Amino acid sequence: HTGNYSGDGSFWHLFRSTSCPLLYCYSMNIPIYSILLGLGWKCLFNWALMFLQRSHICRSFLGVFSASLAVVDTILILIFADIHIHGDARLFLLDLELTRYHTCLLVQILGQVYSTLQWPIVVVAGLEHFCAISLQPAHSWAKRLARPLVAILLWYLTALYVFLLSGFTPVLEDVSHHQIQQCWVFHTTEPLQVVTVLSLILGCAVLHAACSTRLFDPPPQKDRIPDQSATHSRKNVVCQVLHVFLNTWALVLIFLVVLLLLPVGIPSYLGLNVAWLCFLNSFLIAVVLCVACPASQIEQGLAAVPPDSFCEWRFNFNLAAEEKT
Template identity: 65%
Template sequence: MYVSIPSILVGLGGKCLLDWTLVFLQREHICKTLLGVFCISLAIVDSALAVCVTTVHVHADGYVLLLGSRLTRYHVCLLVQIVGQVYSALQWPVVVSAGLDHFCTVTLRLNSIATRTRWLACSLVTALLWLLTALYVFLLSDFTPVMEDVPHHQIHQCFVLHTSQILQVAMLLLLTLGCAALHAGCSARLFKNLLKDQITDQTRAHARKSVVHQAVHVFLNTWALFLVFLAVLFLTCVEIPAYLGLNAAWLCFLNSLLIAVVLCVACPASQLAQGLAAVPPDSFCEWRFTFSSAAED
């Protein structure tokens, strides 16, 4: 799709404002998770991109000299396409890495590790994600820039790639969450019908069903409108520019969704009841669970 450069500037400006606003709102615990550290790095990259595009676009001669190199609007379009491709390629690696981070936090209580140590580890992983993804885009992918064959001062719009990874990620994780909820419900019913004499197993099944029910309830109470928005995008086949696809709001949604998936799939109810499982920090959902005395025992 072709997008005018002023529209790109407006989109990047709004995205930067959103990124830094959400970083500020999560400032108390943002360095404690991989997604939080990655969100900071994304805000920095978006800001640098917005500054570069704005500087070249508003210059009267249509170009800027930087370290002896002449940067024109050709480079603006090229930079936007490269960054968009990197953002698209980052979607799945970020999801997998953040999912592993949340899984380890819940099952191994990694929140007890010193904040500085966690921040250093998350920063290292974040840097590796950016580096490896950039190398993949430049060396292994079939990415080919699309440039207009006109003088640089006549370029007023850029060809930008669109991303479909957002809907793919959301659909896969939501299906996983739904399957976990269905499995918990069926397991509780199965134990009730076939193992009436095994009170312990039956109690565990009901406790797990309670955890899954509460986790899904908390997630939907917070993100129901966002899910409706994603459904509208899916049904109307709206193309999302790749340079806007990876943003702080999307990462906050992923954080809550991954927490819900990990709690439903990998966290025993007994650990939550006894305080042996740590829930990753979340600025949008309050992950509080209540248990009956039988479930706690």
């Protein structure tokens, strides 16, 4: 969608009147150098976090996907920087002349792809964590082969969806590419949606554990001893999970709540990053542990907590053992 826009808000009225998806009807006009700076810092932060958790990269789907995300961000920032530096020269890639138009176009497409990837990543990582915690572990070679294949498949299917099925329409200004100094960038709300949904699931699991404990506490009966011990074990696991998770990520949760309450938009090209995936990994582990509560499996070594570079998931089942005796 093109048009000759000034910065007086006429574009806002025109853009709001187009048939764009609800989540993308809000945008911001950002200078190109700010976009490059933001992507550059994001890229450096991605690789710093990758280095810090290098021992866990191949041990989970989110680790493998974080590596692919860091590579994609690096390639794109190099392309964007090259286009911006040679903005007044003729730059070709595969017989295509690249201009600042393509910087704005790629930023919008990149943001759409990143926003679309949020929920598939949550579903795949959540299923992997649930299987790792609740089921017997699969062969390590099969998991190592499946993780990069699933990551590549997600990128491919998401790109197909964005280009063919989503109805996404880029917004570009109808001026010479030499005069383009700013790009219209869409907001994304998917990270806040993910946090809200996972928080609701986690809250329901906590309430279930608390209500189950109150239900089975009075008065003790012989025929309810197994249920009572299982209930106390569930409460023990939930309390320890919340303590570990909040000790590490409480400030991030507060920051996300502030973003949810304030009318502040998250640029879509920054919505998916390795730091967010690290937080998401810990959050999904906490949710799965509270929902499944595999106290006996973990205690007997039949289930293992997925790798996490930030939260140290150690459990003490002494109280539960005393109640069982």
